[in-house]
Amino acid sequence: MGGDRAGQAGMMENFSALFGGAEPQPPAAAAALGFGPGKPAGPGSAPPPTAAAPQSGEDHSRKTAASSGPFYLMRELPGNTELTGSTNLITHYNLEHAYNKFCGKKVKEKLSNFLPDLPGMIDLPGSHDNSSLRSLIEKPPICSSSFTPLTGTMLTGFRLHAGPLPEQCRLMHIQPPKKKNKHKHKQSRTQDPVPPETPSDSDHKKKKKKKEEDPERKRKKKEKKKKKPRPSFVWSSPLPIPGLYPRMHGKLPLLRLLLQAIQLSTGFKKKKKRHLVSECSWYHGNPRKSPTCICGTAFLAGIRDLARTRLTQAS
Amino acid sequence: MAEKFDSLEEHLEKFVENIRQLGIIVSDFQPSSQAGLNQKLNFMVTGLQDIDKCRQQLHDISVPLEVFEYIDQGRNPQLYTKECLERALAKNEQVKGKIDTMKKFKSLLIQELTKVFPEDMAKYKAIRGEDPPT
Numbered sequence: 311m312g313g314d315r316a317g318q319a320g321m322m323e324n325f326s327a328l329f330g331g332a333e334p335q336p337p338a339a340a341a342a343l344g345f346g347p348g349k350p351a352g353p354g355s356a357p358p359p360t361a362a363a364p365q366s367g368e369d370h371s372r373k374t375a376a377s378s379g380p381f382y383l384m385r386e387l388p389g390n391t392e393l394t395g396s397t398n399l400i401t402h403y404n405l406e407h408a409y410n411k412f413c414g415k416k417v418k419e420k421l422s423n424f425l426p427d428l429p430g431m432i433d434l435p436g437s438h439d440n441s442s443l444r445s446l447i448e449k450p451p452i453c454s455s456s457f458t459p460l461t462g463t464m465l466t467g468f469r470l471h472a473g474p475l476p477e478q479c480r481l482m483h484i485q486p487p488k489k490k491n492k493h494k495h496k497q498s499r500t501q502d503p504v505p506p507e508t509p510s511d512s513d514h515k516k517k518k519k520k521k522e523e524d525p526e527r528k529r530k531k532k533e534k535k536k537k538k539p540r541p542s543f544v545w546s547s548p549l550p551i552p553g554l555y556p557r558m559h560g561k562l563p564l565l566r567l568l569l570q571a572i573q574l575s576t577g578f579k580k581k582k583k584r585h586l587v588s589e590c591s592w593y594h595g596n597p598r599k600s601p602t603c604i605c606g607t608a609f610l611a612g613i614r615d616l617a618r619t620r621l622t623q624a625s
Numbered sequence: 626m627a628e629k630f631d632s633l634e635e636h637l638e639k640f641v642e643n644i645r646q647l648g649i650i651v652s653d654f655q656p657s658s659q660a661g662l663n664q665k666l667n668f669m670v671t672g673l674q675d676i677d678k679c680r681q682q683l684h685d686i687s688v689p690l691e692v693f694e695y696i697d698q699g700r701n702p703q704l705y706t707k708e709c710l711e712r713a714l715a716k717n718e719q720v721k722g723k724i725d726t727m728k729k730f731k732s733l734l735i736q737e738l739t740k741v742f743p744e745d746m747a748k749y750k751a752i753r754g755e756d757p758p759t
Contacts, residue, residue: 379748395720399713409714412707424701436697443693458676465663475627527709
């Protein structure tokens with residue numbers, strides 16, 4: 311047992327020697343680089359009484375460790391002046407303007423929106439026509455370092471055949487379609503055939519929705535058309551007869567009264583929709599006063615149809 | 626700084642315009658336009674020389690490779706800037722959250738340790754000096 315104790319004491323001495331004053335000095339190069347033992351000196355350790363050499367960072371940390379008393383791993387707290395993630399780094403580096411510019415509003419997806427004046431279809435992926443910048447970096451073209459103008463003999467190699475290029479080679483003239491909200495349908499009809507773009511997921515969904523909605527809308531429209539009785543406009547001739555309509559114009563209020571009486575007796579309702587003066591066959595005088603027509607041509611046509619049916623019933 | 630980019634931009638625009646005109650000549654070539662074609666080809670060479678000269682002024686500019694990926698995919702490179710800023714802000718917020726949580730943890734730990742080890746904590750506070758729990 312005694313031997314064991316002696317052994318243990320020896321072990322402890324070795325242990326204290328490891329963390330105590332007998333600790334070997336780290337190599338000068340490592341200390342200069344800021345590398346050193348992770349642990350500061352233990353409680354038993356004490357700094358050398360006189361430091362002849364100039365104080366390095368290592369010595370300083372050891373001194374603070376020594377002054378830390380019973381505590382291990384005491385390190386100096388980072389100063390408040392140190393820049394950390396607790397501060398808003400965007401405001402710190404004055405990037406608010408850039409942040410508002412790019413993140414405040416929606417940035418358009420396509421490259422053609424960034425470079426609108428660049429000719430050709432630039433929205434297509436570079437791998438499509440082997441024109442990617444990545445391939446240029448990875449496989450740079452084998453050429454000389456300087457550019458020399460072409461001599462006359464060299465230019466003879468650029469003699470071309472007369473005539474237009476085939477369609478598939480005219481990529482330079484194809485421009486990406488520019489969207490306009492007002493004339494969406496018109497543009498889609500008149501557009502030149504453009505090679506298929508690379509649509510994003512959202513675009514694809516929108517298109518699908520439109521496709522789904524279109525037949526339903528068409529059906530509804532057809533049903534509405536079927537339901538609405540179309541008044542025939544035979545009575546109101548589209549050709550103006552000179553001399554007749556000015557006369558009618560004076561009697562229009564009287565006519566309207568008569569029609570109102572018929573309306574009340576028959577229960578026929580006047581149509582809400584009115585047509586424009588320019589479309590009307592009646593004479594209205596100055597069309598600037600009222601752009602919509604007040605003659606009620608449609609109404610008259612409806613009344614006429616009703617009268618006809620009544621007459622046929624009576625006969 | 627901006628002047629360097631302006632001159633490069635100007636040269637690039639001229640080069641692109643020259644290429645566009647070259648494309649027009651080539652797309653419907655006539656024998657009479659051979660002289661014009663030769664002229665445009667030489668303009669192209671001089672344009673490349675001008676662009677190459679701009680390289681000396683911009684040797685200290687570094688471009689992230691990810692931007693090229695955006696351009697290759699036909700996407701707006703401003704989207705990269707946008708995503709970078711958004712990522713930076715998100716990371717900033719995340720780190721701030723971590724720092725705040727650690728501060729809270731430290732104050733709570735000191736509080737609890739002073740209950741259990743009052744003497745040691747008094748020493749600790751004496752060493753640390755003004756280190757109030759946040």
